Amino acid sequence: MAKKPVELGEAELAVMRVLWDEAPLTVRDVMNRLHDRGRKVAYTTVLTFLTRLEQKGMVASDKRDTAYVYRPKISRQSVTTSRIKALVDQLYDGAAAPVLLHLIENERFTADEIARLRQLIEDLDDRGHG
Numbered sequence: 001m002a003k004k005p006v007e008l009g010e011a012e013l014a015v016m017r018v019l020w021d022e023a024p025l026t027v028r029d030v031m032n033r034l035h036d037r038g039r040k041v042a043y044t045t046v047l048t049f050l051t052r053l054e055q056k057g058m059v060a061s062d063k064r065d066t067a068y069v070y071r072p073k074i075s076r077q078s079v080t081t082s083r084i085k086a087l088v089d090q091l092y093d094g095a096a097a098p099v100l101l102h103l104i105e106n107e108r109f110t111a112d113e114i115a116r117l118r119q120l121i122e123d124l125d126d127r128g129h130g
Helices: 010-022 027-036 043-055 076-092 097-106 111-126
Strands: 059-064 067-072
Touching: 010 027, 010 043, 010 067, 010 076, 027 043, 027 067, 043 059, 043 067, 076 097
Parallel strands: none
Antiparallel strands: 059 067
């Protein structure tokens, strides 16, 4: 049975990005970081998102002094993998190459990213997948 993709709404994903970058954080800390990133949300809204994420098993909380602090339980990489797999399955029946080719043809890459892509292609050739 296929693993279910990680389901996150845009606002939940914004909260997760803050936690991935800076956890552990209190509700107020998360709210302030979201404000810094241009998302004006109320304290109670952030608390609701964190509670929902905790119920989904994506974040954990611990009580420190008078406030709870939150940290991610799942990695950015695992969410990325899950979401990309779902996209590849939806758009290309599981074929990853068309997605990769689309990105290469339509996106901009830094010199470092291009060097990394070249290295990955060389590694594929070395393994006989070229």
